[in-house]
Amino acid sequence: MKITTLPLDSFNSLAVGARRYFLLQNGDKPVIAPSECPHRGGPLNLGRRKACGAKLVCPWHDNAYPTQSIERGALPAIRRCAEISIVTGNEDIRVWTELLPINQGQGACEDAA
Template sequence: MSVISFKLDEANRISSDTGGYFVKYTKQDNKYWVLPSECPHRSGPLHLGKQCRQTGAIVCPWHENRISMRCLKRNSMPVVVNRDTINIVFSDDSHKVWKEFHL
């Protein structure tokens, strides 16, 4: 098990042996989440999807499926945010963190 920490303005994508994730802030609950970046339908890139303004769901860019935040939060990574730093607990020691500007 390992804990990784990074500044919120320095990274928004994480990959590990357990899969890929992206950092998402939600206004509804005023929290940061580390959500799976693969769509459960056909593994589309959810981190490239848009958020529906009416429901808050993430719309997959491949097939336009709407994945509810409730569903994504069930599969989120444990996270603690302290000011501008995010801390994530991973079950493995192999991970990579980077910034994608289009999120």
């Protein structure tokens, strides 16, 4: 087991071994969420938020997932001030920043699955 502490403003994407994650800002609570869509593995990190902010829409088949359900697959983490500490196995961790559309709304939460 390994604990890694990262400044929250230094990345929005990371890989732990072969699994990819992204920084999902859920209100004032940052979550390191899995990028793999539960439907067929699409890139949830490239999804868009519904206008209400409570759902994320996968770009492959437009399924909308409550951010609370996405959080269930998140890495164990503790936020302290402007840093987040994550718990992983002994896999290599890579972090980077990329342009992510997840903060763009696209309609009310009621109009999609």
